[in-house]
Amino acid sequence: MAGDQVAERMGHAAASVPPIDSARVDAAWKAIRADGSIQFDLPEKAVPPRDPPPEWLEPVLRAIGEFVQWVGGGWRVILWIVGIVIVAALLFAIVPGLREWLAERLGRRRVVEEAPVWVPTETRARAVLEDADALAGKGRYDEAVRLLLFRSIDDIVAWRGDVVRPADTSRDIARADALPPRARRVRRDRRGGRAQPVRRAGAGRRRLAARARRLCRFRAEGRGVNPSSPFAVRTVVMLVIGGALLLLASILMSGFGDEIARAAGDAPAADRKDGAGYHAFRRLVDAVQPPRAAVTEPIVASPILILTPTAASRPEEVKAIVDRRIALAEKAGEDDDTRPLRYPTLLILPKWRVEKLPLQDRVQRTGEVNGTRVMQLIPTRVEQHTEDRGDIGVAAQDYPGLRPFALPDRPVRAAKGPALYPLIGARDGAAVLGQVGSGDTFVLVDPDLVNNRALADERNARAALAMLRAIDPEHDGRAVFDKSLHYARGDRNLVKLLFLPPFLGVTLALIAAAVLAGIAAAGRFGPPVAEKRAVAAGKRALIDNIVALTRLAGRTPQVGPRYADTMLEVVSRRLLIGGTPSAERLERIHPGYADIDRRLRDARTESEALAAARDLTAWKKETGA
Template sequence: MSEAAMSPVGANPFTVRTALMLVLFGCVVFVALLWMIGNGLADGDANNGGAHAEGRGLNGFAALADLVERRGATVRRSRSKAAFDGPGLLVLTPAVHAKARDIEEAIGRHRHLGPTLLVLPKWLAFPVPAQVAAAGKAKPGWVMVAGGQSPEWADELASLGSLDVRIEQRSADDRGWRWNGLGRSGRLPAKAPEQSLSSGAIAALVRDARGQTLAGYLDDGSAPPRLSGRACEAEAPAYPLLVVAEPDLLDNYALADRDRALLALELIARARDGGDEPVTFDLTLAGLERKANLLTLAFTPPFLAATLCLLLAAATTGWRAFLRFGPPLAPSRSIAFGKRALVSNAAALIVRSRRLHLLGGPYAEAARQRLARAFALPRTGDAAAEAAALDRAARAAGRGDHAFSQAAARLGQARSERELVKAAADLHALERTLTR
């Protein structure tokens, strides 16, 4: 491999920009995942064939929510009971199996904050068979109906009393029940049962041809003049509560007809009393409540402060990860160059063989030869004469008598690694003193 193709030792395979982009991408994806979980986007499609503002079957109210929104109102579809404590019109579409105490809670919490519109369920609906949907004959959320059923909780609401709700079915060739009210009139969907109520506490707004109440309001003095038609002599104790017994005045089945669509808009407008506050469609009473989880609690006071501190600490840690704590460490070569490799390999061999005590004599002999060359002593080969001459040089340098001979003897007699290193250091110091 050529040197040009080799990366320098210790080089980072990723540039700082590439690493930063990868980290930022991971952070964005992670935050998006948290946002999806916190907002319930992982809960699945709410268009499940139910009678609520996300339902697109004939019994749903998605068309009403869309129509009101297109008319300029702010529309919210809430899956949390916190919407009960918000301003504006609250539209309740409880399921047949809803509990009366849950409906009472919604009405009680909201009546002092804004008007409430309660729509009673009627249809017994079932999802379209899978083979029909697979054949392209039905869209997502479409349902099949099997008649009607009045909710049992309609007579268990303490704030309304017994509504005395009933369902009547006409013959198969019927063109639909007629209705009139709020200055309008029309027909209910053909071949559909009619649901009405008979309660003295409910003042009628829309009636059928027989005078039965299809939609009305609680006549407790809370209705504004635009709704009740009477002058308001004193401040109302609460906001109005409207009750629609016949859902085919407001649901997707209803809005297929222009007259019923205009009636639905008129009911919404009179309930809002000309205000511009939002219209909230509740989904919790239809079985689509989103429970609070640890993620949503983390972004809710008082836990929000701790979450922000953790995010700040994580950001600081991530920033510090891109800053070096010193120069990069280059890995050492497994085999060193030249003399260094020879010395390292020889030392490793001696250590493995456990023959350190054999180094003292050769090291002392090498030191004697170096000093002999440094002092230009005659090359007679007489080690004793050279040692005596070096002892005289050491005495002249103030190192005492026989300094060299004694240091060389200690080095030759050393056996342990500690003794060997100390004796070699003493001899090396003497050598530096004599050659200085």
């Protein structure tokens, strides 16, 4: 009943609509056709012929296909097994304890290979011993010991250059953990348990200085030192930051790529001048039957609203616009029962996938978009049909103003559904131009009737204008194009869910936590630092306690003279064999000791005594005491 009322109203309106001004249409079409920036063809991309597969590959592919058919539903089990294997492999790669547990279960034991120990050649060892024996035979025992010492240092440098430093003494080298236990042994005095002192002669001092200079040159030239990393810390940090930013950009592009492409790339379909756009149709409507007043918001305007969604548009967005137009019409009918205001909507579905030609503003079609997805844009349940152009014609008698189109020489896309009434359709009832129910929502299923390629024919230009007048005769077929669908959000995905409210705050918090964790991990080198004991053990703790007690007792000013007496006895025992401890004799062995001894005895503050003690330590290292 409602459909009969609508048809009756539209029939009367159509009879009262004046015919289209042919001269105006002809002038507008010629002006559009003369525009060289519009592409009035839509060539198909040439696909190069593919060579057939080799003969030996055909039976292999056939066998694979038969195997797939034989497995059937077992693929789900196979995929589960593959997934479990991948997860297990990742766990074994990440957790070393699992690998050790598996090795124990399989009865395997890790074979620990000892690091090779460097041993000098027999010839070199005999030569060193012969030289040392020759010096000892002459009574030059100190030089013999130093010869063995310096030859040993040379061997250590040749074997492990990272053990010896220029300022190391023989005792520092002997305490190195990299040396074998036998090499760290020092001959002890049977009575006192201390290292046997060796008197240094003048020639020994000169040889010591020469060996020290040689060792310094050796270290300065970089020999015996582990090669440095090819990447500096700053380079590694920049690479990590750059990689993280690129990864974040890749994730954002995968989620928002369609929106970015629509906002900054392709223009809306109504403004596109390629063969699949509707720029010529829009210009024709604006030139012949534009809206009577300027339209600022096309969705709420009374003229025909033409929607041109893309394959990426969401059906919910299209339906929201259609429902809003229907609501506006119902509200207008409540306000004026005598002549309700109509809000017709024309939905033009997409059909072609296109790509730009190199260095041109033209496009070529690469195939059709997914028809099943496109049919979901129609706000009613339909199924896709493909019809021959010879079976297409005007099917609605209630719309006498419709004119036939010059259809392309290819199959025409149509749709069929219980609530889709065909205006231009096929013999089987499928609609190329259809009306949804008895309302004012119309669907043009095949865009090849009104796109730029189609309007190269003047007959299609006249038929398109007649179609608009038949749809909305009350407004002489005046229409506006919607562009909001082009800038819509598009399909929802996990990336958009993470980077849009309300989950944006959680995502930013997780990113900040990851950055802080990375900074904390980057600032730690080597194994984790063990927690310190509340009371430190060893000689260092004992010395710290003695110092603390001395400070509490206020005895630090008296430390200098007593420390000078103690060190004079210790150093004399090591350097002066059988002699009376004397600062003057130590001064003759190595200059500087008398001045340090005087400074220690004259020290009146802790800082003065500490400075003199440091100089004395340096003097001991220089002399080997």
